[in-house]
Amino acid sequence: MLAVKNxxxxxxxPGGDVMALxxxxxxxxxxxxxxxxxKSGSGKSTLLSMxxxxxxxxxGSLEVDGVDLAKLSSRQQTSYRAKTIGFVxxxxxxxxxxxxxxxxxxxxxxxxxxxxxxxxxxxxxLKQVGLDEQEIQRKPTRLSGxxxxxxxxxxxxxxxxxxxLADEPTGNLDSETGQKIFDLLHKLSRSKNTTIxxxxxxxDIAGKTDKxxxxxxxxxxxxx
Amino acid sequence: xxxxxxxxxxATRSPLRGGAIVLMLAISIGLVLSMMVARSSVQTxxxxxLASAGTKVTINAAGINGFAGGGNPLTADNVTTxxxxxxxxxxxxxxxxxxxxxxxxxxxxxxxxxxGERQNRFSxxxxxTPPADSTSNGSxxxxxxxxxxxxxxxxxxxxxxxxxVNGGTLVIGSGKTIDGNxxxxxxxxxxxxxxxxxxSAGSTFTAYGKTITVNGIYSTDNSFTDNGIIMPLATVQxxxxxxxxxxxxxxxxxxSENVDSTVSALKSKLGSSVDxxxxxxxxxxxxxxxxxxxxxxxxxxIGAAIAATAIILLAMILIVRERRREIGVLKAxxxxxxxxxxxxxxxxxxxxxxxxxxxxxLGVLVSGPMTTALASSSSNSSTxxxxxxSGSTATVARPAGDFGGFGRGLNQLRTNITNxxxxxxxxxxLSAMGITLAVAIIGSLLPAWLIARIRxxxxxxxx
Numbered sequence: 001m002l003a004v005k006n007x008x009x010x011x012x013x014p015g016g017d018v019m020a021l022x023x024x025x026x027x028x029x030x031x032x033x034x035x036x037x038x039k040s041g042s043g044k045s046t047l048l049s050m051x052x053x054x055x056x057x058x059x060g061s062l063e064v065d066g067v068d069l070a071k072l073s074s075r076q077q078t079s080y081r082a083k084t085i086g087f088v089x090x091x092x093x094x095x096x097x098x099x100x101x102x103x104x105x106x107x108x109x110x111x112x113x114x115x116x117x118x119x120x121x122x123x124x125x126l127k128q129v130g131l132d133e134q135e136i137q138r139k140p141t142r143l144s145g146x147x148x149x150x151x152x153x154x155x156x157x158x159x160x161x162x163x164x165l166a167d168e169p170t171g172n173l174d175s176e177t178g179q180k181i182f183d184l185l186h187k188l189s190r191s192k193n194t195t196i197x198x199x200x201x202x203x204d205i206a207g208k209t210d211k212x213x214x215x216x217x218x219x220x221x222x223x224x
Numbered sequence: 225x226x227x228x229x230x231x232x233x234x235a236t237r238s239p240l241r242g243g244a245i246v247l248m249l250a251i252s253i254g255l256v257l258s259m260m261v262a263r264s265s266v267q268t269x270x271x272x273x274l275a276s277a278g279t280k281v282t283i284n285a286a287g288i289n290g291f292a293g294g295g296n297p298l299t300a301d302n303v304t305t306x307x308x309x310x311x312x313x314x315x316x317x318x319x320x321x322x323x324x325x326x327x328x329x330x331x332x333x334x335x336x337x338x339x340g341e342r343q344n345r346f347s348x349x350x351x352x353t354p355p356a357d358s359t360s361n362g363s364x365x366x367x368x369x370x371x372x373x374x375x376x377x378x379x380x381x382x383x384x385x386x387x388x389v390n391g392g393t394l395v396i397g398s399g400k401t402i403d404g405n406x407x408x409x410x411x412x413x414x415x416x417x418x419x420x421x422x423x424s425a426g427s428t429f430t431a432y433g434k435t436i437t438v439n440g441i442y443s444t445d446n447s448f449t450d451n452g453i454i455m456p457l458a459t460v461q462x463x464x465x466x467x468x469x470x471x472x473x474x475x476x477x478x479x480s481e482n483v484d485s486t487v488s489a490l491k492s493k494l495g496s497s498v499d500x501x502x503x504x505x506x507x508x509x510x511x512x513x514x515x516x517x518x519x520x521x522x523x524x525x526i527g528a529a530i531a532a533t534a535i536i537l538l539a540m541i542l543i544v545r546e547r548r549r550e551i552g553v554l555k556a557x558x559x560x561x562x563x564x565x566x567x568x569x570x571x572x573x574x575x576x577x578x579x580x581x582x583x584x585x586l587g588v589l590v591s592g593p594m595t596t597a598l599a600s601s602s603s604n605s606s607t608x609x610x611x612x613x614s615g616s617t618a619t620v621a622r623p624a625g626d627f628g629g630f631g632r633g634l635n636q637l638r639t640n641i642t643n644x645x646x647x648x649x650x651x652x653x654l655s656a657m658g659i660t661l662a663v664a665i666i667g668s669l670l671p672a673w674l675i676a677r678i679r680x681x682x683x684x685x686x687x
Binding site (some may be wrong): 050052054055075079081082083089093096097103111115159 | 237553
């Protein structure tokens with residue numbers, strides 16, 4: 001499903017070129033739950049940006065279902081992000097002046113869902129991740145961290161993406177809530193055959209995924 | 225929820241800040257509208273004044289201004305030259321004189337007063353008379369002055385209507401007018417002079433040793449003018465022994481487009497022996513203050529529009545910078561540049577439209593008083609200009625008896641200039657709305673460019 005070959009990313013900085021990723025190679029099958037662990041500055045977020053078509057690699061290829069993301073036009077990248085990828089962020093990154101429902105409807109709009117069915121679909125998704133009728137009408141500031149992350153997950157799965165990229169999805173949550181979120185993601189990967197790649201510091205969580213890659217100084221050092 | 229509704233919702237996201245932006249915009253847009261109204265109103269008034277200035281050109285003998293000054297009057301040849309100058313449609317000639325107590329049996333209706341005494345401190349022979357208390361028989365001189373009356377003004381003219389105060393037809397209260405081209409011993413008598421001397425139509429009086437018949441009594445509601453006598457030009461020329469002489473000629477030009485060229489031609493033909501002035505030139509001077517206001521108003525429109533643009537531009541730049549992460553998120557979850565930019569453009573438009581509604585309402589309210597205030601300040605300025613620019617004509621010559629529609633016309637112009645009325649036309653309103661729309665679009669361009677430049681990866685890298 002996902003094949004990363006000889007992926008390299010170099011940033012030009014005033015202090016000189018910085019190689020964030022060095023000759024990365026790995027593959028992930030459909031429906032697998034993969035974790036990437038590593039210290040700060042090891043290149044985890046950069047790798048996630050490449051996988052999410054938020055940035056382009058300096059060299060190498062990155063294929064999702066046979067499509068090389070590096071060769072997509074800007075418009076194709078936007079479409080890819082809307083329909084094939086779902087993002088879950090550590091800070092949730094919900095739009096603050098929109099309700100939980102509207103945040104999910106926003107993703108559905110970008111994914112091309114017809115206006116008439118967005119509200120019902122968003123409601124169904126939010127209930128699926130465990131929010132009740134009242135909670136889905138609330139703005140993010142009136143939801144707990146765990147509830148916000150559930151909304152973010154509902155937003156990420158809104159367009160039935162083939163790949164969910166999660167950047168420290170439990171990083172801002174207590175261990176109990178973090179476990180629940182992990183379980184939710186795990187359940188999604190199993191029930192919908194969605195591939196999930198999660199960047200995490202939490203070794204307990206990493207230990208429960210199908211695959212774990214350790215990133216160090218821009219290189220994958222361990223594959224489990 | 226779509227791009228438009230999100231944009232509108234975002235506009236009210238921060239009521240305090242949004243309100244402040246709307247208020248600043250409203251003031252700027254209100255200023256745009258009121259300045260446009262002021263400019264349009266003043267411009268309309270300028271056009272009206274210039275259009276009403278007419279096509280009259282006055283040719284005075286150089287150095288002679290009414291009864292003041294000195295020099296030689298215009299000659300018959302001068303008059304012929306004027307008449308034959310291209311574009312001169314018609315002329316009316318005037319010769320003025322004054323009657324002293326030895327010239328007539330009439331008594332002036334005007335008391336000398338302190339002003340008259342001051343003006344008559346010179347003897348009739350134009351040699352300055354020493355002050356009363358310095359003469360050998362000072363008491364006698366003082367007595368003489370107390371009994372002195374002002375002189376009676378005589379106007380010989382081919383067109384009796386030149387005495388009309390408002391430049392129109394002279395009002396004859398009783399009797400009939402005179403034929404200005406005759407040489408008959410007939411006269412029109414001012415109402416006050418007639419009353420003072422018990423004259424009526426058909427009466428006679430003596431002047432220059434001749435008996436003259438009163439044809440009619442005219443009234444102008446001007447005490448000075450109504451103390452005068454109007455006679456045919458040739459009659460006055462004969463009685464005063466000045467055949468062919470005139471002190472001023474008012475020439476009517478065939479078209480306002482030809483006034484300037486005709487003035488130049490007259491100056492060229494008549495040389496330095498005459499002073500040529502046109503109503504149009506005087507009107508041009510008179511409206512110069514209004515033109516200044518019009519220019520100021522235009523600068524105000526431009527300045528206020530720039531201020532409004534700057535306000536919305538800076539506000540949107542601030543908003544975009546503040547929401548960099550949010551923009552990145554929108555792009556990361558599949559929002560296209562078009563949709564994200566569209567959302568912010570709608571937000572900008574919403575803020576501008578709210579500001580425009582408040583501002584245009586504000587503009588409607590203040591445009592009237594503002595125009596009045598501007599016109600009021602301009603009328604003060606224009607009065608000063610008239611006094612300075614043609615003070616010798618307006619202040620000195622007129623009391624000396626320079627009857628003429630030209631001067632009356634200027635008075636009318638002066639009155640016109642002060643009557644600027646603010647009028648908010650649909651065209652001005654639409655123009656103001658157009659400027660507002662341009663403000664919103666220009667104010668959104670740079671923020672849109674900034675939004676397009678935001679890469680989602682840069683935002684997520686800060687995670």
